[in-house]
Amino acid sequence: xAAIETHQLAREFEGGIRAVDGVxxxxxxxxxxxxxxxxxxxxxxxxxxxxxxxxPTGGRAEVAGFDVAEDPGAVRRKIGVALQEAALDPLMTxxxxxxxxxxxxxxxxxxxxxxxxxxxxxxxxxxAADRRVGTYSGGMRRRLDLAAALVHTPEVLFLxxxxxxxxxVSRKAIWEEVRKLNQEGTTVFLTTQYLEEADxxxxxxxxxxxxxxxxxxxxxxxxxxxxxxHLELSLVDQQxxxxxxxxxxxxxxxxxxARDGTLMVEIERGSAEIGPIVxxxxxxxxxxxxxxxxxxTLDDVFVHKTGQHLEGxxxxxxxxEVVAE
Amino acid sequence: xxxxxxxxxxxxxxxGRRSIVQTLRRPQLLAPLIVFPTALLAIQTAxxxxxxxxxxxxxxxxxxxxxxxxxxxxxxxxxxxSGAIAFAIDMEMRFTxxxxxxxxxxxxVVLGRLAATATLxxxxxxxxxxxxxxxxxxxxxxxxAVIWIIALTxxxxxxxxxxxxxxxxxxxxxxxxxxxxxxxxxxxFLSDAFFPANLMLEPASWIAQYNPFxxxxxxxxxxxxxxxSATTELKAIAAVIGIxxxxxxxxxxxxxxxxxxxx
Numbered sequence: 001x002a003a004i005e006t007h008q009l010a011r012e013f014e015g016g017i018r019a020v021d022g023v024x025x026x027x028x029x030x031x032x033x034x035x036x037x038x039x040x041x042x043x044x045x046x047x048x049x050x051x052x053x054x055x056p057t058g059g060r061a062e063v064a065g066f067d068v069a070e071d072p073g074a075v076r077r078k079i080g081v082a083l084q085e086a087a088l089d090p091l092m093t094x095x096x097x098x099x100x101x102x103x104x105x106x107x108x109x110x111x112x113x114x115x116x117x118x119x120x121x122x123x124x125x126x127x128a129a130d131r132r133v134g135t136y137s138g139g140m141r142r143r144l145d146l147a148a149a150l151v152h153t154p155e156v157l158f159l160x161x162x163x164x165x166x167x168x169v170s171r172k173a174i175w176e177e178v179r180k181l182n183q184e185g186t187t188v189f190l191t192t193q194y195l196e197e198a199d200x201x202x203x204x205x206x207x208x209x210x211x212x213x214x215x216x217x218x219x220x221x222x223x224x225x226x227x228x229x230h231l232e233l234s235l236v237d238q239q240x241x242x243x244x245x246x247x248x249x250x251x252x253x254x255x256x257x258a259r260d261g262t263l264m265v266e267i268e269r270g271s272a273e274i275g276p277i278v279x280x281x282x283x284x285x286x287x288x289x290x291x292x293x294x295x296x297t298l299d300d301v302f303v304h305k306t307g308q309h310l311e312g313x314x315x316x317x318x319x320x321e322v323v324a325e
Numbered sequence: 326x327x328x329x330x331x332x333x334x335x336x337x338x339x340x341g342r343r344s345i346v347q348t349l350r351r352p353q354l355l356a357p358l359i360v361f362p363t364a365l366l367a368i369q370t371a372x373x374x375x376x377x378x379x380x381x382x383x384x385x386x387x388x389x390x391x392x393x394x395x396x397x398x399x400x401x402x403x404x405x406x407s408g409a410i411a412f413a414i415d416m417e418m419r420f421t422x423x424x425x426x427x428x429x430x431x432x433x434v435v436l437g438r439l440a441a442t443a444t445l446x447x448x449x450x451x452x453x454x455x456x457x458x459x460x461x462x463x464x465x466x467x468x469x470a471v472i473w474i475i476a477l478t479x480x481x482x483x484x485x486x487x488x489x490x491x492x493x494x495x496x497x498x499x500x501x502x503x504x505x506x507x508x509x510x511x512x513x514f515l516s517d518a519f520f521p522a523n524l525m526l527e528p529a530s531w532i533a534q535y536n537p538f539x540x541x542x543x544x545x546x547x548x549x550x551x552x553x554s555a556t557t558e559l560k561a562i563a564a565v566i567g568i569x570x571x572x573x574x575x576x577x578x579x580x581x582x583x584x585x586x587x588x
Contacts, residue, residue, distance in 0.1 A: 052426065
């Protein structure tokens with residue numbers, strides 16, 4: 001049984017705006033699934049449907065074996081949710097928030113106290129536990145939000161853009177925690193607009209654009225689909241030597257058209273071929289000035305599938321506006 | 326069944342506690358409940374105390390005794406309004422999403438907020454009774470009246486709170502809820518709260534006589550100034566039930582509309 005399964009999942013808002021348009025997903029138990037897309041692509045709407053906050057207008061979805069529309073209560077008992085921009089009450093203390101969350105999930109009082117203490121320790125907030133959330137930094141808020149999502153030890157954890165706006169150190173701390181949770185057996189459904197985040201964390205990635213799933217697979221498979229790594233290099237004395245250099249490079253892989261005077265060649269074995277190429281050029285009296293091995297990225301995958309770049313790309317209709325209507 | 330009810334009651338109590346703490350920690354929510362009605366009570370008592378000499382004015386030991394019920398109802402209406410603003414803020418910052426994503430009945434979120442409003446209503450009634458006694462008011466029917474006034478005020482707070490909660494659910498916007506604040510004054514001044522309806526000019530007098538808020542005010546005032554009247558108290562109870570029923574119906578409709586619109 002899959003942890004998350006959707007079939008032609010769709011959500012249409014008033015005015016005929018179709019934020020999610022027939023998405024099929026299958027996330028295995030114990031997997032970290034990265035749901036990648038620009039602002040307005042339909043990520044948050046999908047998460048809101050999977051977490052029972054929004055009723056689908058088409059298709060169906062099951063989470064932890066329960067239908068989100070027919071048995072939302074059962075779904076809610078099995079999932080943990082950390083939503084975008086950490087919806088925390090700035091007037092509550094960290095401990096109060098966790099205790100409230102525990103009560104909402106029906107934990108007995110004694111267990112609540114112990115669990116909250118353990119969770120605060122786990123996310124490194126013991127010292128700040130009795131401070132109001134309004135005094136927390138962005139990273140601390142995210143960690144508290146994550147802890148709140150874990151009070152009832154959920155089977156499936158939904159993290160909606162958990163590191164948006166965080167500094168690199170806080171971002172890495174969240175990644176570490178997500179990895180640890182996954183190693184303990186929690187299935188993680190993670191939405192993000194950061195390529196690196198999906199690359200670092202996700203076992204598989206789904207790319208959504210315009211409400212449709214445009215690509216799915218492991219980060220490696222997706223990147224391999226759009227091309228091999230290529231080498232970009234320039235020579236110390238390049239003028240008049242381009243054709244000789246290109247002939248040498250052709251022995252190692254498929255030459256690509258030069259761009260702004262930079263020679264390019266697609267190579268199959270990646271960094272292992274850099275040494276032999278430099279040696280071969282030297283033997284012909286050609287000295288390398290600069291050299292860069294360029295790996296395909298998930299952005300390349302996105303460009304390949306949708307014709308637009310992932311980071312910074314957005315549709316005319318902002319999803320947050322649609323949801324707030 | 327009993328287990329589920331107990332679990333729901335625990336959730337409502339926890340959400341109510343959180344709402345009370347939120348009110349106490351946010352001065353802009355707390356000030357209208359205590360500061361404004363106390364200031365108005367002090368100003369009116371000091372400035373309009375001779376009103377008791379007007380022909381047709383109820384027989385009262387002093388103007389403060391007459392004004393207490395008005396101050397209590399005014400404060401309770403502000404409590405309902407403040408609770409609704411806090412509820413709308415919760416929706417604006419999507420704190421309610423956290424609650425809706427938990428395995429609880431959606432109605433518990435509203436009931437928790439209303440439980441807090443009812444509790445604050447009881448606290449407010451106690452505060453104004455103590456304040457009144459300190460400054461010379463007297464309670465004609467003694468301790469039973471005090472208990473009755475606290476209970477009626479608490480129920481009235483809950484009833485007013487349902488109207489505010491319905492507006493918050495419908496608008497999803499704290500500014501809109503705040504915008505109804507001046508209406509509270511209109512409703513109060515067109516009632517028995519600060520001046521007897523029989524001494525008002527028409528049509529204000531007619532409106533005040535049939536304003537359900539006048540019934541609530543008189544249900545609190547009579548045991549303070551004159552004595553028990555079954556008719557007055559039954560009218561007060563009916564007004565509270567009517568306002569509450571209307572508010573709950575509006576809340577239910579607003580919840581259904583939110584689900585349909587997906588907010």
